[in-house]
Amino acid sequence: MELTEVEEFEKKLRKTIDRVLLKHKGDVIKQLWVDEYVNGIHCSLCGNIGVIDTSNATTPNGQIVGRKNFCICPNGRLAKRLNYLDS
Ligand SMILES: [Zn+2]
Numbered sequence: 001m002e003l004t005e006v007e008e009f010e011k012k013l014r015k016t017i018d019r020v021l022l023k024h025k026g027d028v029i030k031q032l033w034v035d036e037y038v039n040g041i042h043c044s045l046c047g048n049i050g051v052i053d054t055s056n057a058t059t060p061n062g063q064i065v066g067r068k069n070f071c072i073c074p075n076g077r078l079a080k081r082l083n084y085l086d087s
Helices: 005-022 025-037 074-082
Strands: 051-053 068-070
Touching: 005 025, 025 068, 051 074
Parallel strands: none
Antiparallel strands: 051 068
């Protein structure tokens, strides 16, 4: 099946966006963190401990979906590199 001109354009655009996002993934995440989650000198996601604990999070019907996650902040990135997750 041949792609239409618009589909071909969208496919090329998607590839370009994916390539740029992959190349600048770290920058995008860092900027998102700075724009949305920095509170003074603290990370509002994890309180600077590098781990976000959502262990008690459940869906409205009670399914447990939480866990401990490495934060996207610098402390979280370091914790991930050191594989630091207390259980
Ligand atoms: Zn954090």
